[in-house]
Amino acid sequence: MSNTRGHALALEGVGHAFGSTIALEDVSLSIAAAELIALLGPSGCGKTTMLQIIAGFLRPTKGEVLFDGNRVERIPANRRRIGMVFQNYALFPHLSVFENVAYGLRARKTSSAIVKTRVAEMLDLVQMGGFASRLPGQLSGGQQQRVALARALAIEPGLVLLDEPFSALDKNLRLDMQIEIKSLLKGYGVTSIMVTHDQEEALSMADRIVVLNKGRIEQIDAPDALYDRPASLFVNSFIGHANFLRGSVTADDCVRLAAGPEIRLAKSTQHCRGSAVVLSVRPENISLVDSNKPGAIPITVRATMPLGSVNVVEGVTPTGEAVKINQARLSSIAHARVGSGAWVAINDMTAVGVFSAPAETFSVNGAKEF
Amino acid sequence: MSGSATHEPRQLLPALPLAALFLAAFVLPLIVLVFISLFRTPQFLELSPIQYVKFFRDQFSVTVLLETLLLGAEVAMLSLLLAYPIGLAYLGSGKIGRALITFLIILPLLTSSVVRTFAWIVILGRDGIVNSTMLTLGLWDSPARLLYTWGGLVVALTQIQLPLMALPVINSLLRLNPNLVKAAEGLGAGRFRIFFTVVLPLTVPGAIAGWLLVFAAAATAFITQTLVGGGRIVLMPSYIYQQAVGVQDWPFSAALSLIFTVAVIGIVFLVGTTSRRFARGIDAV
Ligand SMILES: Nc1ncnc2c1ncn2[C@@H]1O[C@H](COP(=O)(O)OP(=O)(O)OP(=O)(O)O)[C@@H](O)[C@H]1O
Numbered sequence: 001m002s003n004t005r006g007h008a009l010a011l012e013g014v015g016h017a018f019g020s021t022i023a024l025e026d027v028s029l030s031i032a033a034a035e036l037i038a039l040l041g042p043s044g045c046g047k048t049t050m051l052q053i054i055a056g057f058l059r060p061t062k063g064e065v066l067f068d069g070n071r072v073e074r075i076p077a078n079r080r081r082i083g084m085v086f087q088n089y090a091l092f093p094h095l096s097v098f099e100n101v102a103y104g105l106r107a108r109k110t111s112s113a114i115v116k117t118r119v120a121e122m123l124d125l126v127q128m129g130g131f132a133s134r135l136p137g138q139l140s141g142g143q144q145q146r147v148a149l150a151r152a153l154a155i156e157p158g159l160v161l162l163d164e165p166f167s168a169l170d171k172n173l174r175l176d177m178q179i180e181i182k183s184l185l186k187g188y189g190v191t192s193i194m195v196t197h198d199q200e201e202a203l204s205m206a207d208r209i210v211v212l213n214k215g216r217i218e219q220i221d222a223p224d225a226l227y228d229r230p231a232s233l234f235v236n237s238f239i240g241h242a243n244f245l246r247g248s249v250t251a252d253d254c255v256r257l258a259a260g261p262e263i264r265l266a267k268s269t270q271h272c273r274g275s276a277v278v279l280s281v282r283p284e285n286i287s288l289v290d291s292n293k294p295g296a297i298p299i300t301v302r303a304t305m306p307l308g309s310v311n312v313v314e315g316v317t318p319t320g321e322a323v324k325i326n327q328a329r330l331s332s333i334a335h336a337r338v339g340s341g342a343w344v345a346i347n348d349m350t351a352v353g354v355f356s357a358p359a360e361t362f363s364v365n366g367a368k369e370f
Numbered sequence: 371m372s373g374s375a376t377h378e379p380r381q382l383l384p385a386l387p388l389a390a391l392f393l394a395a396f397v398l399p400l401i402v403l404v405f406i407s408l409f410r411t412p413q414f415l416e417l418s419p420i421q422y423v424k425f426f427r428d429q430f431s432v433t434v435l436l437e438t439l440l441l442g443a444e445v446a447m448l449s450l451l452l453a454y455p456i457g458l459a460y461l462g463s464g465k466i467g468r469a470l471i472t473f474l475i476i477l478p479l480l481t482s483s484v485v486r487t488f489a490w491i492v493i494l495g496r497d498g499i500v501n502s503t504m505l506t507l508g509l510w511d512s513p514a515r516l517l518y519t520w521g522g523l524v525v526a527l528t529q530i531q532l533p534l535m536a537l538p539v540i541n542s543l544l545r546l547n548p549n550l551v552k553a554a555e556g557l558g559a560g561r562f563r564i565f566f567t568v569v570l571p572l573t574v575p576g577a578i579a580g581w582l583l584v585f586a587a588a589a590t591a592f593i594t595q596t597l598v599g600g601g602r603i604v605l606m607p608s609y610i611y612q613q614a615v616g617v618q619d620w621p622f623s624a625a626l627s628l629i630f631t632v633a634v635i636g637i638v639f640l641v642g643t644t645s646r647r648f649a650r651g652i653d654a655v
Pocket residue numbers: 018021022023041042043044045046047048049050197
């Protein structure tokens with residue numbers, strides 16, 4: 001088995017409008033062969049639209065799609081050799097598992113002997129060898145998904161597209177399937193794009209994540225980079241949890257928080273003096289401290305939750321900004337009693353994001369709930 | 371179709387008036403019909419199953435029955451062939467196209483079948499539209515006989531009964547998960563393969579429903595059969611009418627009616643159950 005059977009894929013200025021709704025606006029990206037990409041974004045941001053354009057089910061209103069550097073606009077969907085796994089799997093309900101997996105091979109007029117061995121091979125790959133004669137309706141969700149993947153891989157696709165492949169599974173099974181499918185796709189060496197609106201899924205599975213918002217790409221980066229260095233407030237609020245603290249720039253590297261203290265940044269900002277900014281601090285980068293520590297922010301504790309290895313403390317600043325703190329279990333949180341006052345401080349200033357404050361009254365903490 | 375069959379008696383209450391109507395308008399007359407058919411002579415003298423023996427011994431009567439069933443089947447088949455292109459066109463159309471197709475399908479239902487039948491007489495007659503067009507174009511030398519022919523009857527009945535087929539087929543097509551078609555396309559299937567391996571099998575329930583409706587309606591369409599078929603084609607409905615009103619042989623015509631009813635219901639039942647076995651798994655669409 002060669003390890004790069006996948007196409008390299010590029011989109012150049014791709015846009016799509018449904019009538020007057022612009023679903024996708026000027027999207028450009030390039031994906032290397034055998035890469036696993038997650039397409040992440042809130043509902044309605046154009047993820048499915050982008051997938052349908054790549055698969056050839058939709059013709060983009062503008063822009064180009066290229067496989068290995070060749071334009072594919074003239075290649076119809078049924079000749080693109082793309083393995084597609086649909087949200088609810090879209091298995092043919094009237095055909096057995098065997099016939100479902102064989103469908104793409106038969107459509108390519110493969111001889112029945114080869115169909116037989118190839119289907120058996122694919123079913124073994126997804127550990128569904130014993131279910132060949134079942135109908136899809138007689139399988140569990142996870143089993144259906146495996147069959148859908150086997151069906152997609154059976155045609156030796158250059159590209160596999162998965163549209164919210166795990167959304168119909170319950171949480172435990174989802175985790176198992178994520179690991180399993182990732183290793184299957186990786187082992188198969190096929191280029192894959194997986195749509196999701198679950199950031200954890202994207203972080204745990206993908207080589208790189210494309211964050212889409214309102215039809216535009218916000219950022220393309222590796223999971224770590226996306227988490228540590230989000231390019232925009234949107235990405236920051238969408239990936240992982242973050243506390244947002246308002247303030248204004250008082251010097252090159254100083255911000256006075258609305259909640260009280262003045263804070264010295266790790267490096268000077270590009271924001272001019274006096275401009276309103278939002279600092280983003282991850283919950284693990286903030287901890288409860290004594291009141292006399294410089295830069296300490298006063299909060300009122302609203303809730304404490306012991307969640308196994310960490311204690312989560314939720315508080316609110318005098319200016320009403322919610323603050324979430326992940327405190328290591330060992331440290332004493334005796335002074336974080338619900339309803340009482342406490343002080344928090346930022347641990348590592350290099351991991352703090354500084355963004356200009358959004359013009360509209362945009363609830364940054366609510367930004368994840370679209 | 372896994373609806374539970376357990377009903378509270380009270381839940382059945384609203385169905386009572388309909389049940390009463392069914393009893394009074396269908397079951398009772400049927401019982402009367404059975405009773406009448408069991409007399410030996412038109413004078414209602416002696417009870418005997420002789421009418422049924424007479425029917426099955428008579429080559430002519432059996433032929434009339436078979437031809438009537440054949441007519442129903444042919445019309446249903448032709449409607450089925452037409453319904454899919456119409457349904458697919460509907461599916462592929464935008465809002466305006468769909469409204470237009472719906473209107474064209476519903477339109478015949480809004481006119482009475484007598485009117486539609488007369489329209490066909492105008493079209494198929496010796497001086498009708500088809501003949502005059504073909505003669506003017508010089509394609510035919512002399513007017514062809516279209517009216518009072520089997521082919522003319524099949525065509526006219528198909529047009530008249532088509533809505534009964536097109537509506538259930540369109541309904542099934544609309545309920546088909548569009549991702550299944552995309553999945554097939556993505557796997558490399560062309561249009562014909564997609565139609566025969568995915569669309570057709572998964573819309574079989576609608577096609578069967580339409581087929582049965584058209585079959586029953588065409589086989590029993592007394593007015594159209596009589597007017598478009600003329601006196602030359604004898605079919606069960608007109609045969610029954612002739613025996614009852616013309617010959618005044620009520621026991622025999624009652625037997626004819628019952629045999630015809632049982633034959634139609636039997637075929638409906640047979641086609642319905644065998645096809646349901648083909649349609650396994652489709653509920654999960
Ligand atoms: N067939 C269509 N006709 C009109 N508008 C559409 C159509 N399909 C999608 N849209 C619109 O285009 C935008 C993007 O839709 P898309 O389905 O790509 O979103 P998505 O990111 O996949 O969302 P979700 O996570 O909810 O699946 C939405 O505003 C949607 O309403």
